[in-house]
Structures are given as C-alpha cells and as structure tokens.
Amino acid sequence: MSGQRRVIVITGSSDGIGAEMARQLARAHGSSLALVLAARNQQALEAVAxxxxAFGATSLVVKTDVGIESECRQLIQSAVQQFGRIDALMNNAGKSAQALFEEVDHLAWYEELMRINFWGSVWCTHAALPYLKASHGKIVAVSSLAGLMGVPGRTAYSSSKFAMCGFFECLRSEVKxxxxxxxxAYPGVVATRIRYHGYNAAGQAAGSSGLKEDDAMSIEECASLIITGMNKGERDVVMTAKGKLGRWLKLLAPALVEKMTMAALKKEVRPH
Structure with missing residues (x-):
C-alpha cells in the first residue's frame, strides 16, 4: 500500500476502450500509478495488467461482473484493501444491444442490460463514494451518444444510457x-467489437453491428479523449461533430435529429 500512488479503478478493462485507457494511463504515469482492473474475463485482464x-504501473486484477451488486462492492473493497485509497473510478463496463422493440419476444434481457449498464455503475459508485470524498477524486461515466439521442433499434441500450446520464448529472451536483x-463521456461509433457481442431481439449475441462503421473512431483516440476530460474535470466529453451538433439540434429541430439517427443505421435493420 502506498498513499503516494494515484489509484484508479476501471471497470470493463479487459479489452476495448477500458483496456486502452489503462494502457494510456500506465504509459503516462508509470510507477506513480496503481490500476485496479475489473471485468469478467480473468485471463484477458491479466494480459492487460x-x-x-511493463510501463512501471502497479496493477490489481479483480474479476468482476458489474451486473451483480456484491461483486461491485467487493471490487471497491479489494482496491481499498490493497492500496488504501481511490482517486478515480472509471465506470466503463457496458453491453450493447440492437433490436426493434416490436421484434422482442421477451424483456428479460432488457433487465439484464440495465443491471450491467446502469446499476453496475451505480453500485460501484455508491461503494467508492466515501473514498472518493476523502481523496477529492474523480468519477467517469462512459455513456454513449445513444444516451443523448434516442436511436432506432436501440430502445434497450439508449434507455440504459439515458438512465446512467440522469443519475450522474444529479450526482455531480450532490458531490461538487x-x-x-x-x-x-459520450462516444459515438468506436472501432470495438461491443456491438457484435451485444444482444439481438432474441437476447442472444448479435454477431454483427447494425450501425454504419465506415467512420468509426479509433479506440486510442476515444480513450485519450476520456482521460483528458477526466484530468481536466470536464462535465461532458461529446466526441463527434455530429454528436455536438445533434445535442443542440435536438432542442431546435428534433425531427431533423431523428432523421440523422435513422441515417446511422444500416438499411437492413431499419424499421419497416
């Protein structure tokens, strides 16, 4: 345990954006950083650690399913037991989904998605809050542009991210x-496999993406933008020009925003 190290907990850090954020933070801070890496895939976490x-950071791997409250709380306790403090919590774990609501036979996986995307971040934050108060720390919530604007075929995913945004906007005022x-943070389409592993209408792995990905942002750029936003204490990190424009057009011309979101879908997954 060292009180001098900056201790950062990152959920969903076995691959994708979470793993890249861990690598970039380790590269930037070396031996002055302690990372607590959490996800369900122990082997992948060990590889990221x-x-x-190798950059000089100290890493603690904690196998965690954020859809289970007890595991979220154990993650935070493991971090504190090992390092004595928490300076930042990056709520990055999440699961995607693509399905037209009328095609969904049962809604059990909607509940599962809400536990992962919304409740997982709430449970981790609740457990970490006393330690973040002690360190005057930082909280990051990785949402999505689908958490700012409703996207066709994303009723489950958008609702979970809208809920996440509402919670953290309220919390921001409470902990200021x-x-x-x-x-x-509001990423747009990022070059990860999250949409391929997300749910389809039957609650199974989609196996493909329903979004156009020609202009997908690189994982490296996305991770860098989130870290910069955290370090600067920015309220919001909206990552694309269309996202920034759409945020304001939603207030002024909502019908136009609906056309923009529809245009982001592949033709074969649009409502008939």
Missing part, C-alpha cells in the same frame, strides 16, 4: 462541494 506493469468531479 502485464502491459500496464466534496471536491469530486463527475465527467460523462
């Missing part, structure tokens, strides 16, 4: 006087 350790910053 090895990469981070405690010196805690809350940063909401």
């Amino acid at each position: 090895a990469e981070c350790n 006087e405690a010196g805690i910053s809350v940063t909401l």
Whole structure:
C-alpha cells in the first residue's frame, strides 16, 4: 500500500476502450500509478495488467461482473484493501444491444442490460463514494451518444444510457462541494467489437453491428479523449461533430435529429 500512488479503478478493462485507457494511463504515469482492473474475463485482464506493469504501473486484477451488486462492492473493497485509497473510478463496463422493440419476444434481457449498464455503475459508485470524498477524486461515466439521442433499434441500450446520464448529472451536483468531479463521456461509433457481442431481439449475441462503421473512431483516440476530460474535470466529453451538433439540434429541430439517427443505421435493420 502506498498513499503516494494515484489509484484508479476501471471497470470493463479487459479489452476495448477500458483496456486502452489503462494502457494510456500506465504509459503516462508509470510507477506513480496503481490500476485496479475489473471485468469478467480473468485471463484477458491479466494480459492487460502485464502491459500496464511493463510501463512501471502497479496493477490489481479483480474479476468482476458489474451486473451483480456484491461483486461491485467487493471490487471497491479489494482496491481499498490493497492500496488504501481511490482517486478515480472509471465506470466503463457496458453491453450493447440492437433490436426493434416490436421484434422482442421477451424483456428479460432488457433487465439484464440495465443491471450491467446502469446499476453496475451505480453500485460501484455508491461503494467508492466515501473514498472518493476523502481523496477529492474523480468519477467517469462512459455513456454513449445513444444516451443523448434516442436511436432506432436501440430502445434497450439508449434507455440504459439515458438512465446512467440522469443519475450522474444529479450526482455531480450532490458531490461538487466534496471536491469530486463527475465527467460523462459520450462516444459515438468506436472501432470495438461491443456491438457484435451485444444482444439481438432474441437476447442472444448479435454477431454483427447494425450501425454504419465506415467512420468509426479509433479506440486510442476515444480513450485519450476520456482521460483528458477526466484530468481536466470536464462535465461532458461529446466526441463527434455530429454528436455536438445533434445535442443542440435536438432542442431546435428534433425531427431533423431523428432523421440523422435513422441515417446511422444500416438499411437492413431499419424499421419497416
């Protein structure tokens, strides 16, 4: 345990954006950083930890399913037991989904998605809050542009991300006087496999993406933007020009925003 190390907990850090954020933080801070890496895939976490350790960071791997409250709380306790403090919590774990609502036979997987995308971040944050108050720390919530604008075929995913945004916007006001910053990140289409592993209408792995991905942002750029936003204590990190435009057009010309979101879908997954 070392009180001098900056201790950062990252959920969903076995691959994709979470793993890249861990690598970039380790590269930037080396031996002054302790990372707590959480996800369900122990082997993949160990591989990311090895990469981070090669940059001089210290890494603790905690196998965690954020859809289970007890595991979220155990993650935070493991971090504190090992390092004595938490300086930042990056709520990055999430699962995608693509399905037209009328094609969904049962809604059990909607509940599962909400546990992962919304409740997982709430449970982790609730457990970490006393330690973040003590360190005047930082909270990051990785949402999505689908958490700012409803996207056809994303009723489950958008609702979970809208809920996440509402929670953290409220929390931001509550913890401001405690010196805690809350940063909401809104990635657009990023070059990860998250949409391929997400749910389809039957609640099974989609196996493909329903979005056009020709102009997908690189994982490296996305991770860098989130880290910069966290370090600066920014309220919101909206990552694309269309996202920034759409945020304001939603207030002024909502029908136009609906056309924009529809245009982002592949033709074969659009409502008939």
